Amino acid sequence: MAKYNVVFVLGGPGAGKGTQCENIVRDFGYVHLSAGDLLRAERQRPGSQFGEEIEGHIRNGTIVPVQITCSLLRRAMEDSGKNNFLIDGFPRNKDNLDGWNKAMEGVADVKMVLFFDCTEKTCIDRCLNRGKTSGRSDDNLESLQKRIQTYTNSTMSIIEHYKKMDLVCELNGENSPDK
Numbered sequence: 001m002a003k004y005n006v007v008f009v010l011g012g013p014g015a016g017k018g019t020q021c022e023n024i025v026r027d028f029g030y031v032h033l034s035a036g037d038l039l040r041a042e043r044q045r046p047g048s049q050f051g052e053e054i055e056g057h058i059r060n061g062t063i064v065p066v067q068i069t070c071s072l073l074r075r076a077m078e079d080s081g082k083n084n085f086l087i088d089g090f091p092r093n094k095d096n097l098d099g100w101n102k103a104m105e106g107v108a109d110v111k112m113v114l115f116f117d118c119t120e121k122t123c124i125d126r127c128l129n130r131g132k133t134s135g136r137s138d139d140n141l142e143s144l145q146k147r148i149q150t151y152t153n154s155t156m157s158i159i160e161h162y163k164k165m166d167l168v169c170e171l172n173g174e175n176s177p178d179k
């Protein structure tokens with residue numbers, strides 16, 4: 001049996017992944033690992049050899065190579081000392097999926113994918129609103145348009161892949177957070 005149980009949490013930018021992961025942690029005790037948060041922390045880490053590369057991808061809404069993201073996720077999983085994880089915002093493309101499967105086979109089992117479905121307009125409005133205080137370099141209209149393009153062109157097919165495996169639980173991201 002694999003050491004770790006994983007629920008992937010996917011959806012467009014601003015669909016509410018982070019918000020709902022906090023609720024699930026509060027009610028069910030999973031460990032929440034946001035791939036985006038881990039990348040932002042690595043970008044800020046003094047001496048990181050990946051800082052500039054990560055920032056370029058974040059601003060452009062493109063996807064960081066899987067070796068970087070998967071290593072950060074794996075280290076965070078090991079450091080937590082826990083077994084049940086919500087992995088938020090990963091895998092986002094085929095490179096992510098293939099890299100994860102290769103590195104984590106026999107180590108982590110993907111039990112389910114929570115997919116928050118949300119309209120483009122809601123995603124953009126929420127992220128622009130969040131951008132007033134978030135300090136995120138990608139909560140602006142130019143980056144958001146690129147992030148949505150990446151989501152449509154690269155991430156939707158990953159959700160479809162897990163749908164075929166009957167692992168996707170689809171939720172309406174337009175609902176209020178409590179609902």
Ligand SMILES: Nc1ncnc2c1ncn2[C@@H]1O[C@H](COP(=O)(O)OP(=O)(O)OP(=O)(O)O)[C@@H](O)[C@H]1O
Pocket residue numbers: 011012013014015016017018019020036089126127129130173174175176177
């Ligand atoms: N259901 C909701 N209704 C209204 N506002 C919401 C809802 N869910 C989240 N928000 C707000 O929308 C913004 C984006 O939410 P959140 O950070 O959870 O999204 P995310 O999917 O993690 O986005 P990203 O991919 O950009 O990290 C936040 O300001 C949050 O408070």
Ligand SMILES: O=c1ccn([C@@H]2O[C@H](COP(=O)(O)O)[C@@H](O)[C@H]2O)c(=O)[nH]1
Pocket residue numbers: 013034035036037039057058059060061062063064065069088089090091092096138147
């Ligand atoms: O697996 C991942 C997760 C994130 N990124 C990059 O980070 C930004 C922001 O991610 P959020 O989930 O919205 O916090 C995303 O647009 C990517 O550029 C990544 O490359 N790989």
Ligand SMILES: [Mg+2]
Pocket residue numbers: 017018034036089
């Ligand atoms: Mg988030």
